[in-house]
Amino acid sequence: MAKLLRGAVERGHLVIGLGDFNMLPGSLLHRIISTLAPVRDVWRVMFPDSSLGPADYEAEKARGRPIPTAEYNLLENGATSDGVYNTWRWSSARQKQLGRGKTPEIVSPDTADPLGKRLDYIFAGSGGDREAPDNGKWVVKRVAVGMLDRHPELGCSLSDHFSVEATLSFQAAKPGHSNSRRRSASPKEISYPTGKDNLHPPDDEYDTHLQNGTYLQSPGPSEGRSSHELDDQRDALSTTRDRDSLPRQAYDEILAMIHKYTAREQRQRRWRAAHFYSWLAIAVGCLVAVWFVGPRPWASFVLMLASTLGLAAGTVDGLIALLFFGAELRALKEFEWEVMNAKAAAAGGGAPLVEDPPQEQVEDW
Numbered sequence: 001m002a003k004l005l006r007g008a009v010e011r012g013h014l015v016i017g018l019g020d021f022n023m024l025p026g027s028l029l030h031r032i033i034s035t036l037a038p039v040r041d042v043w044r045v046m047f048p049d050s051s052l053g054p055a056d057y058e059a060e061k062a063r064g065r066p067i068p069t070a071e072y073n074l075l076e077n078g079a080t081s082d083g084v085y086n087t088w089r090w091s092s093a094r095q096k097q098l099g100r101g102k103t104p105e106i107v108s109p110d111t112a113d114p115l116g117k118r119l120d121y122i123f124a125g126s127g128g129d130r131e132a133p134d135n136g137k138w139v140v141k142r143v144a145v146g147m148l149d150r151h152p153e154l155g156c157s158l159s160d161h162f163s164v165e166a167t168l169s170f171q172a173a174k175p176g177h178s179n180s181r182r183r184s185a186s187p188k189e190i191s192y193p194t195g196k197d198n199l200h201p202p203d204d205e206y207d208t209h210l211q212n213g214t215y216l217q218s219p220g221p222s223e224g225r226s227s228h229e230l231d232d233q234r235d236a237l238s239t240t241r242d243r244d245s246l247p248r249q250a251y252d253e254i255l256a257m258i259h260k261y262t263a264r265e266q267r268q269r270r271w272r273a274a275h276f277y278s279w280l281a282i283a284v285g286c287l288v289a290v291w292f293v294g295p296r297p298w299a300s301f302v303l304m305l306a307s308t309l310g311l312a313a314g315t316v317d318g319l320i321a322l323l324f325f326g327a328e329l330r331a332l333k334e335f336e337w338e339v340m341n342a343k344a345a346a347a348g349g350g351a352p353l354v355e356d357p358p359q360e361q362v363e364d365w
Contacts, residue, residue, distance in 0.1 A: 039125035071109035079116030104155035279314030
């Protein structure tokens, strides 16, 4: 997915990748996408200090934050899953209180929400400003958790995940808008004001984007900002466009994950192949047994039925072992080769490509 996103951005498109990614912010998978593809997690653009997972997650505990409330998890942390507001995560006893004609339980916004986490993402990036950065930029104007309303009759949440929503707006360069005017916009004016409207309305549409939105890319030097001002905003607004390699430790994590999945696929292939050969032997045994059952047609029928159904199930597993798992293992081997090359290049710049996997891996395959 990171390669697809990167390729689309490099062709100059506005690229959006969104959905249930089943990963936590800052995790290995999150780092792969946000580092190897020039895209931003739009929630982190607006809320760079949002949580890294549920309260008992090691990375989140290391931050020393108190257990968030249900309201804070929605407004600041973007928790779309496992929160106390979502009835799909309630106990069976509480869920039985829901239904037609029943008064749904109201969850207080101050309720502690230790399990709420963000698994749903919108990644966005744009390559359209590369050739002519003064033509305009994309701005993240709003992000929010949505689908919070319950079913009008059943009183239950509409899904086991809330949605994540974002508004992206293209800020075209204002005609006659000089660099001196752009320089007057402070970093505070460019940051998102935590979901609340400004007290003073903007003078024009250009200032609206500056005051109520956050640039998807870093403001470039052409906008009149000094390098010192850019450094001050790097954490909140830096683009991943120029970072195309992961830390060495991350590559080791990816390789360990590949080896784990490879071992699992090999076990599954062996088990399914054994299932096929076992049923093949049983089917042959049933056919032989038919000769010895004598004048008992019901016994012949049972043996033939068992052999037919069992061999059909075994054949399905055999085809999966032969076709699916073989393709999976080849894909994992190719991916490992690619990651090892990337690791070598990141470690030594122009390091030569790794032509073959390690010998112990060859023996495993």
